[in-house]
Amino acid sequence: MPLHTLNRLKKNLKSQNLKGKKIIIFGVTYRQDVKDSRYSASEILANHIIKEGGEILCHDPYINYWDEMDLEVLEDYPDLSDFDAVVLAVGHTEYKKKEINYWHKADLLLDANMVLSPEQINKLKRHSGKIISIGRG
Secondary structure, eight states: OHHHHHHHHHHHSTTSSOTTOEEEEEOOSSSTTOSOOTTOHHHHHHHHHHHTTOEEEEEOTTOSEEGGGTEEOBSSOOOGGGOSEEEEOSOOHHHHHSOHHHHTTOSEEEESSOOSOHHHHHHHHHHSSEEEESSOO
């Protein structure tokens, strides 16, 4: 799934490549609402983004340092307008409950793990930039 996410990400960026792109990944643990980042699919995604010249930042409410990537994890929610793309990689409950207006600021939002409800996605599509969802018809 991380490689499919990577391909969808590249396909939907204006330049269709990751070189020089600033991307934030929300969720780096191996599954929702846990503190363990070992064997996380986000690690595969992050490594490929970096390999293809992208810059990543990460947020996860359960960890503040990602040992496997030797990377600090943001504690605060950043301004999404600072990023070329936002990837919702892990369906933490905190992300599902996050005020929908926060996600509006993303130029490209890729929900890679059905984090947002269909209602939230529809609201975002009406009032925001490009919304891509994996795993929904």
